[in-house]
Amino acid sequence: IVEITQTPSNSRLWEVQLTITDESDPQLVGLTNRIKEEISGRGWYRMGHLMLKVGHFDQAVELYNELLKGASDDSDRAHIYHQLGVMNYHQGKYQEAIEFYEKALEIDRKTLPEDDASLAPTYGAIGTVYKNMGEYSKALEFYGKSLKIKEISLPPTHPDLATSYNKIGGVYHSM
Template sequence: MTIDPSKISASTTPFALIDEHSASESEKEILFSMHTVFRVDDIKQTVSSNRLWEVQLSLTGDNDPQLATLTERIKGELCGSTGWHRLGDLMIEVGHFNQAEELYNELLKNSSSDSDRAHIYHQLGRLKDDQGQYKEAVSFYEKSLEIYRKTLPEDHSSLAPTYTNIGAAYDNMGNYSKALEFYEKAHKIYEKSLPPNHPDLATSYNNIGGVYDNMGNYSKALEFYDKSLKICEKSLPPNHPDLATSY
């Protein structure tokens, strides 16, 4: 474990030597603050045992450009208008489904906004989706759509993610005709609202191709997979994992 004082400010990444307070005098203990982030520099097997691995870590600080990029990416992926909503989203991401459901149900009770209720129903749908409870997921997604449709046109860009998720739920249930119906609704919106080489459009083509693949219509599947791949090749770096999925 490496701490470079020339790169790390104690004011942004506090740490302290506490070996003199340790129960074991031989231990060299360092206490770090809760928000401390380390970079994994190297992982190698120990010489003494093939069952043990040694991990080399270096402490990062707020001025680390890679950490800043990662932090901004995570912030962008967490959705929600309030801290409570973003906490619920994070709970879903890490698999704490019971806690997320409890939080969203509480937020739903206290919500006075249609847009908030629509978002919460969508998130409850995601939660059920991740738990493999696809019928319940579709039910929540439909409740979200019902609210959105009161104020938004049928082809509004905000509806596309919900259409996509309903399509995925039907796909997972083996109801391919319904999956195709909702994937195509989402795709029409993406075609209108996104530039022609946007990664989300590639994902949409890939989703439709996947349904045709599951239906055994391989020529149609190949057609949509090829469209997805062409966009990915233009919009993604050559070593991006989504390219491997397309291939």
């Protein structure tokens, strides 16, 4: 990816300039596969993920606000709010990040069981924000909620459990 720009004729469209590379390069293949995993999703949602990855936060906000207007269901709205939380977190806007994560949780908890596996990443993200704010007891609370869900939904040797334990340990270390 060389550049991502908004098209002058339509503010809702973006142009992505790519450069040709050798597809037989094993490093490129590995990187491409990793990027595909990280920005999974459909159409415009993938574009939003990509914009976050490359640091185009203003464009990501515009895109996510447009997607929010046209979101067809609660699941899409929750996903968009989560991504807006991610974006604000990376910009150091911690309170705003928490507000967006909480909106995502509020929507998801209306339709999902309290221990649904898809809630764990948002609880964990809120824990990370609180840790960075120095609010360690709240960080432990949300990391704990994330861990509890993961313990129910994942096998005992899953690496995500180790990541959760590590994050909780990091909070205690910071205290």
